[in-house]
Amino acid sequence: MIKVNKLFKIFEGRNGQAVRAVDDVSTQIAKGEVVVIIGPSGSGKSTFLRCLNGLEAFDDGQVVIDGIDLTASKTNLNAIRREVGMVFQHFNLFPHKTVLENLTLAQQVVRKRKAAEAEDKAMKLLTKVGIAEKAHEYPSRLSGGQQQRVAIARALAMDPKVMLFDEPTSALDPEMVGEVLDVMKQLAKEGMTMAVVTHEMGFAREVAHRVLFMDFGRILEDAPPTEFFTAPKEPRAQTFLKQVL
Amino acid sequence: MPAKRRAAQWPWLGLLVLILVGLAAGLWFATQRIHYEWHWARVPQYFAYHDEELQIAPVAGVVLRINPTGADSRIEIQPEGGGQPVTVTVETETLKVKAGESVAEDADLGAVRSWKIGPLTWGLWVTIWISFVSGLIGMVIGLITGLCRLSPNPTLRWLAILYIELIRGTPLLVQIFIFYFFIGTVLNLDRTVAGIGALALFVGAYVAEIIRAGIQSIPRGQSEAARSLGMSATETMIYIVLPQAFKRVLPPLAGQFISLIKDSSLVSVIAITDLTKSGREIITSSFATFEIWFTVALLYLVVTSVLSQVLFWLERRFARSD
Ligand SMILES: Nc1ncnc2c1ncn2[C@@H]1O[C@H](COP(=O)(O)OP(=O)(O)OP(=O)(O)O)[C@@H](O)[C@H]1O
Ligand SMILES: [Mg+2]
Numbered sequence: 001m002i003k004v005n006k007l008f009k010i011f012e013g014r015n016g017q018a019v020r021a022v023d024d025v026s027t028q029i030a031k032g033e034v035v036v037i038i039g040p041s042g043s044g045k046s047t048f049l050r051c052l053n054g055l056e057a058f059d060d061g062q063v064v065i066d067g068i069d070l071t072a073s074k075t076n077l078n079a080i081r082r083e084v085g086m087v088f089q090h091f092n093l094f095p096h097k098t099v100l101e102n103l104t105l106a107q108q109v110v111r112k113r114k115a116a117e118a119e120d121k122a123m124k125l126l127t128k129v130g131i132a133e134k135a136h137e138y139p140s141r142l143s144g145g146q147q148q149r150v151a152i153a154r155a156l157a158m159d160p161k162v163m164l165f166d167e168p169t170s171a172l173d174p175e176m177v178g179e180v181l182d183v184m185k186q187l188a189k190e191g192m193t194m195a196v197v198t199h200e201m202g203f204a205r206e207v208a209h210r211v212l213f214m215d216f217g218r219i220l221e222d223a224p225p226t227e228f229f230t231a232p233k234e235p236r237a238q239t240f241l242k243q244v245l
Numbered sequence: 246m247p248a249k250r251r252a253a254q255w256p257w258l259g260l261l262v263l264i265l266v267g268l269a270a271g272l273w274f275a276t277q278r279i280h281y282e283w284h285w286a287r288v289p290q291y292f293a294y295h296d297e298e299l300q301i302a303p304v305a306g307v308v309l310r311i312n313p314t315g316a317d318s319r320i321e322i323q324p325e326g327g328g329q330p331v332t333v334t335v336e337t338e339t340l341k342v343k344a345g346e347s348v349a350e351d352a353d354l355g356a357v358r359s360w361k362i363g364p365l366t367w368g369l370w371v372t373i374w375i376s377f378v379s380g381l382i383g384m385v386i387g388l389i390t391g392l393c394r395l396s397p398n399p400t401l402r403w404l405a406i407l408y409i410e411l412i413r414g415t416p417l418l419v420q421i422f423i424f425y426f427f428i429g430t431v432l433n434l435d436r437t438v439a440g441i442g443a444l445a446l447f448v449g450a451y452v453a454e455i456i457r458a459g460i461q462s463i464p465r466g467q468s469e470a471a472r473s474l475g476m477s478a479t480e481t482m483i484y485i486v487l488p489q490a491f492k493r494v495l496p497p498l499a500g501q502f503i504s505l506i507k508d509s510s511l512v513s514v515i516a517i518t519d520l521t522k523s524g525r526e527i528i529t530s531s532f533a534t535f536e537i538w539f540t541v542a543l544l545y546l547v548v549t550s551v552l553s554q555v556l557f558w559l560e561r562r563f564a565r566s567d
Contacts, residue, residue: 055469082475092470096488105484106474138565151470158474 001162001193002029002052007061009047009217021047022058023217029162032191036204036225039214040240045197048214049164052195053084066161082110085155089167091147093139099126099150100135103157111158118157125153129183145176149183156187163187165196201245205229213237276535284533288365288540291527296361300335305350308342320354368523369544375437375519376506379444383505384498386445387452392482394457405453412450418511420447425515440512448505455497459490492563499556503549510545520544 009022021044029035037045050056052063054070054077063070065080094102103122107113113121126132129149131142139147148168155163165184169177181203188194188207198204204211204225211228213221213236220234229245232238276283302322309321309330318337321330335341335355342354393405412420424443425436434442463486471481513522524541528534 053473055473078472078475078477081473084473086470086473088466088470090466092464092466094467094470094485094489096492106471106476109480109484110475154474 001031001033001066002195003062003064004028004052005062005064007048007051007058007063009044009051009056009058020044020217022051025061025217025219027212027219027222029193029195031193033209034188034192034194034196034207035210035212036208037195037197037212037214038199038201038204038240043214044217045214046166047217049086049166049195049197052162052164053081053086055081055086078110082106082158083161085158085160085163087148087151087155087163087165087168089170091139091144091151091171093147093151093154095139098136098138099131099142102139102150103154106154107157121157122153125156126150128186129153130179143176144172145179148172148176148180152180152183152187162193162195165194165198167197167199169198169200199244201229213240215240281535283536284531285536287531287533288536291363291365291523291531291537293363293366294361295358297339297356297358299356300333300354302333302348302350302352302354303331305348305352306331307347308344310344311340311342313337318355322348364518364523364527365520365540365544368518368520369548371518371523372506372509372520372545373548375441375444375512375517376502376509379441379509380448380502380505382441382445383448383452386449387456390449390453391456391460394453395460409450409453412447413454417443417447417508418514421511421515436515436517440515440517444505444509444512447508448501451501452498455494455501456490458497459494460486462493463489495556495560495563499553499560502556503552506549506552507545 004025004027007022007025008020011019011021013019023044025048037048039045047056051058052065054063061071065084068075068080070077070080093099094105097105100119100122103125104115104118107118107121108115111118123132123135126135129152131146131149131153134142134146134150139150142150152163152168168184169180172180177200181200184194184196184203185207196203196208208225211221211223211225212219213228213232213234215236221228221232221237223232228237229241232241304322304324304326306322306324309323312319312321316337317334318340320333320335320340320342322333323330333354334357336358339355339358342348342352348354390405390408393401394409396402396405421440421443424446425434425439428434428442429436429439467485467489468481471485472478476484509519510521513519513525516522518526520541524537528537531537
């Protein structure tokens with residue numbers, strides 16, 4: 001489903017120093033696979049994820065989503081992005097739209113669905129994530145956990161083939177983390193292809209098929225969760241795990 | 246506690262009233278000193294007046310008869326040289342002839358009276374519609390320029406910067422003169438078009454800066470979320486960024502449009518008969534200088550207050566989603 005080949009993303013720092021946010025990353029994510037990406041702050045996890053849907057223009061390398069090369073000159077990035085859902089740390093719901101409108105807008109604008117069809121789909125998804133009764137509220141009236149569930153539903157409304165999560169629970173109060181993780185587990189069970197950046201080690205253990213450990217823009221370790229959490233090979237992964245567990 | 250706080254307010258409100266009364270008294274004494282005589286009664290006629298249009302006999306002849314129809318009277322005149330009788334209608338109250346009387350050509354038969362719009366009302370109307378049209382055009386110019394200002398294309402960006410700096414760095418009065426005497430002459434523009442053009446260009450530059458700031462104040466996460474759903478840059482701008490930005494820039498835009506109404510008084514220098522020009526013209530005939538200027542000021546105040554109320558109401562409606 002996702003192929004990444006020798007991906008580079010270099011930021012020019014303010015003082016002229018180059019930051020290699022993503023440094024020679026190659027990996028693959030199969031259909032239906034759940035991959036959890038962990039690593040210390042600033043290790044390039046977000047940047048890597050954002051390269052996968054072209055939100056960040058990368059400097060070198062190749063990203064292929066479902067057989068379509070992002071770098072090919074005739075590739076329409078907008079067409080790719082509608083197939084790749086993304087959930088952000090800070091939800092990024094549209095504050096001037098109701099919950100329902102948040103879910104229907106892109107369906108109508110991008111997928112050209114009729115209003116009735118889009119609303120139908122939206123209500124089904126809101127029911128699925130358990131907040132159908134808030135459909136006509138504005139996002140500011142919702143709790144963080146509810147907002148993040150709306151954000152997940154909004155991404156799902158486009159019928160994406162892949163879902164990317166960038167620390168979806170980091171901005172939440174602890175008591176709301178569970179409700180969001182439950183939705184994500186449910187998705188994984190249904191066979192969604194997912195790449196998840198998170199600090200929730202429990203989620204990684206339970207749901208992930210593979211764990212990628214990143215530091216300094218590189219993937220240092222790529223292993224199934226049982227293996228990674230019991231016997232990490234990389235010394236840096238060992239130190240990191242000691243700190244977070 | 247609230248009662249106590251209110252009690253403490255009274256002395257200050259009293260002082261406020263005292264100061265206002267003092268100012269009014271000062272004004273009164275000042276006009277006394279220069280022996281100014283107030284003629285407020287002369288003002289209303291410049292809003293609307295009862296116009297009397299004299300009706301005269303088109304031919305010399307004899308009044309055959311007078312048929313009253315409602316408040317009017319139809320006078321039939323048999324011309325001296327023979328032929329068909331001619332009819333003239335006047336208001337009965339102003340009738341000056343009797344049946345059987347002979348009248349000379351151009352003789353005064355009576356009058357038709359009607360309410361006419363006075364120059365103050367007319368000037369007010371001109372001010373309102375000139376401000377409205379130039380505000381509307383300025384809004385469009387400002388939106389386009391604001392977007393160009395943020396464009397990654399250097400040509401668009403620098404054109405926008407150049408325009409904004411040129412307009413903001415020169416006085417409006419000078420811009421109006423240039424627009425009227427130079428551009429207006431080259432393109433053979435009507436003075437009203439030139440005035441509206443100058444005002445629109447002026448307000449457009451300020452609106453552009455307001456819109457640019459508004460767009461930049463919308464967090465990047467908003468457009469990233471929209472793009473991640475597959476929306477194009479244009480769709481993101483139209484559905485996500487601009488609606489939110491517009492809500493935020495409403496207060497500064499309101500201020501800009503209120504300024505525009507006041508600034509529009511400068512077009513009177515190219516002989517557009519707006520409220521200010523009307524005021525100046527009236528003074529030459531009425532000699533009620535102070536009254537007219539006070540009235541003109543009051544009219545501007547009324548228009549700007551109404552506008553700010555409307556915009557305030559709009560702002561509250563947009564605040565629904567907060
Ligand atoms: N827009 C940018 N301009 C310059 N440098 C950037 C930019 N975005 C990220 N970086 C740098 O790239 C590196 C990787 O950042 P990234 O946000 O991908 O890390 P992360 O692993 O997601 O960290 P965190 O866990 O804190 O979210 C960091 O050193 C960061 O300072
Ligand atoms: Mg991050």
